[in-house]
Ligand SMILES: Nc1ncnc2c1ncn2[C@@H]1O[C@H](COP(=O)(O)OP(=O)(O)OP(=O)(O)O)[C@@H](O)[C@H]1O
């Protein structure tokens with residue numbers, strides 16, 4: 001306990017946030033300096049490093065996510081293998097930053113989601129005991145389950161940190177993340193933290209990535225800058241079919257994942273429409289448009305009737321898909337839309353920074369879920385601490 005009290009009592013702490021999201025493209029590591037806690041938290045990004053996910057691990061994670069292909073043996077083994085990989089990512093970040101692990105106070109690790117049953121259970125793996133053992137750094141992990149235990153979705157958990165970082169007295173801000181899944185956080189102008197609301201808008205890059213992978217026969221894993229989508233046309237029949245997905249019409253709080261929009265869903269679409277479209281690129285253009293539409297329509301249904309939005313700030317890898325961003329801008333013409341880089345931040349680092357902030361809150365014993373956002377019955381302290 002003395003070790004923990006020493007960390008808590010420090011004015012400034014060096015914390016590494018680790019995020020491996022639904023895209024499974026890599027482990028995002030943000031080394032930050034955090035001063036204070038709660039609403040007075042101040043964060044400075046010192047370094048950001050993306051540790052590529054080795055191909056065999058990516059394949060194993062995808063297998064573990066699949067009801068048909070997974071096994072208890074695989075999930076058990078993968079939990080430790082990912083713990084090792086997260087540790088490597090931390091040690092690399094320290095080396096690249098010229099800061100020894102002994103100087104890092106804390107790690108906040110999200111883990112890898114392998115299955116998510118909204119309001120029922122959620123599983124993130126990447127054993128934190130392995131991370132603490134290999135790095136010698138106190139590790140906070142497994143944030144989502146306490147919220148689920150309190151009746152919530154266990155997601156999204158980043159909005160708490162977004163209120164700390166982005167709240168504004170004069171502007172209503174929407175933070176849209178486009179990772180594998182798309183999620184939006186609404187911070188009304190001059191709001192208190194319990195007025196913040198958030199939900200998953202639907203797919204982010206998940207369908208686009210899977211279709212690109214199919215069409216290029218595994219040569220490409222994503223549509224770089226949206227170049228492929230810019231070359232095709234929208235296929236109305238496919239678009240209408242996609243728009244009939246029930247998730248789009250569900251009322252928030254709501255969360256989704258690979259279970260609804262993953263490889264199985266995308267493969268079915270590809271197999272059916274490759275025979276129908278003139279040019280296979282039309283499938284990429286159409287799923288990109290569908291993704292933009294799910295985001296814009298969510299705003300029209302669940303946000304704009306209640307708040308005039310002053311700014312939308314987009315983050316996540318989808319920020320770099322120009323076709324997708326232009327389609328969103330076209331759908332929401334009257335609103336100022338930016339990406340994190342436009343305001344001097346990093347689209348890639350945002351969620352990893354959030355994990356560092358959440359870990360700091362956990363060791364201070366601060367409630368760090370938002371019941372209005374997750375649907376939990378009460379505020380709770382998320383996470384487990386490994387010394
Ligand atoms: N230069 C680029 N051009 C187009 N798309 C890109 C580019 N770079 C990254 N992406 C997309 O972003 C994805 C990764 O995004 P990100 O790392 O934000 O997702 P994630 O954190 O894994 O997901 P989630 O936030 O849903 O958990 C890639 O799979 C790819 O589709």
Ligand SMILES: CC(=O)N[C@H]1[C@@H]2OC[C@@H](O2)[C@@H](O)[C@@H]1O[C@H](C)C(=O)O
Nearest residue numbers: 022113116155156157158181183200
């Ligand atoms: C269960 C789970 O892993 N959910 C993720 C996922 O990825 C994006 C979206 O779906 C969001 O709900 C959440 O992640 C972010 C980091 C969050 O909790 O805020």
